Amino acid sequence: MADRPRSLYVHVPFCTRRCSYCDFAVQATREAPTADWLGAVAGEMRMLADERGWTAPLRLDTVYLGGGTPSLLGPDAMAALRDRLRPWAEWGDDVEWTCEANPESFTPEVARGWRAAGVNRISLGAQTFHEPTLRWMGRLHGPDGPARAFDAARSAGIGNVSVDLIFGVPARLERDWGADLVQALLLEPQHVSLYGLTAEAAAPLGRWVGEGRETLADEDRYADEYLLAHRTLTGAGFEHYEVSNFGLPGLRSRHNFVYWTGEPYAALGPGAHAFYPPLRRWNVRSWDAYRDHVAAGRLPTDDEETVDADTGGLERAWLLLRTDQGWPLDDAGDAVRRLAAQWTGRGMAREAAGRLRLTAEGWLLLDTLAVQMASAAETDALAAALTG
CATH class of the missing domain: 3.80.30.20 (tm_1862 like domain)
Known part of the structure; x- marks a missing residue:
């Protein structure tokens, strides 16, 4: 894929x-x-x-x-x-x-x-x-x-x-x-x-x-x-x-x-961003520079990065929480479940069908909440590794 x-x-x-x-x-x-x-x-x-x-x-x-x-x-x-x-x-x-x-x-x-x-x-x-x-x-x-x-x-x-x-x-x-x-x-x-x-x-x-x-x-x-x-x-x-x-x-x-959802996508044109997991790449922004690169037979890439485990954890939290698909709770650990209870109690999220979905009030705080969720998920992963 x-x-x-x-x-x-x-x-x-x-x-x-x-x-x-x-x-x-x-x-x-x-x-x-x-x-x-x-x-x-x-x-x-x-x-x-x-x-x-x-x-x-x-x-x-x-x-x-x-x-x-x-x-x-x-x-x-x-x-x-x-x-x-x-x-x-x-x-x-x-x-x-x-x-x-x-x-x-x-x-x-x-x-x-x-x-x-x-x-x-x-x-x-x-x-x-x-x-x-x-x-x-x-x-x-x-x-x-x-x-x-x-x-x-x-x-x-x-x-x-x-x-x-x-x-x-x-x-x-x-x-x-x-x-x-x-x-x-x-x-x-x-x-x-x-x-x-x-x-x-x-x-x-x-x-x-x-x-x-x-x-x-x-x-x-x-x-x-x-x-x-x-x-x-x-x-x-x-x-x-x-x-x-x-x-x-x-x-x-x-x-x-x-x-x-983190699926791959191709991109063309000045400033366009593409994702070929785990590689993220973006083009030069200037139309003149973009046109000159292509005319010279060179891909117009400005830079690229590999989405590593640390970046991927935060990105996964941010992507899941930004849509009404929400965060899966069926296999969630204690830290994630405590966080879910806090959010629902404050009206920032709701639980339904095994997933935690942000409310409109929660979406106003998306960046902050994504950091909290990524941290809680990492805590649960470390606890599982220690006990497993």
Whole structure:
């Protein structure tokens, strides 16, 4: 399995403008160099297959195009991508093929072209419906942009659309988070992803906060908005199945579960991360450097690491606790069971069907709780080794 991943992530680094909060591997450009990008990712795929010894094409279950802004590539890009990758990777109609899109560039023509190529899921970057906050973020669409994009998707026959929303924006913007949630539900999405605003050092917002020019939401308001989203979306029939993700029954993100369950996945493009257990690898972030590496016949690897036992224990706790699959209790030792009792008593988790699942209140403390669980599991493992 480690040598034959069944999921592929492909990064599109192009944006018309960098948003204020963004520190992703993106390059601002008026027009995406689609042909150059297609040639580069196909070249990387060829070299990757040679290096990994994939003598037959990978048979993929999920494909995810992220960015950046994949919708800048135009209506014919997905068909061209599928054709260019066919010697090394192929997928059928049963694949979950997700493409990220921004409302202003996801036109009816793009929607029709993508659907004809086989794309069947869209992740739409709405972020907010509040015009002053959209301007502050540097977004190029207005409050009505997401509705037009949803119409384009559905008219083209793409019935599975996820919407991204950002919470925890500065209070001075006077954005009504509850109203944003209602606006999102009125679009009748199949999935909602939430992102708490953070001030990354490399992003414009990070500089503003560092210089004292901007103030993010405090911990209490951050928590209040997260819990309001939980109540609103679950009340509307969505399953809160992962710390930041909500899906209607049967419409969870299959691709993201590959990440959360530790399965292998391949990745192409600037800044893209891949996992071939126990090896984790990531590419150079710059589009120019990435293109030059591939053109010179070199894999565009920036660095890699091996997930060892210590790292793996913490990572396992973090991954299991971040979804509603939770931590298995059937074979748990005393330390894990004591911790489970503490968490359930404080309303941070619940036990069901032999598993410990975090509540929304618990997910707010995920990083801390994952460290505690990894430590408890290690204690139990040492006790078992001493007594066994």
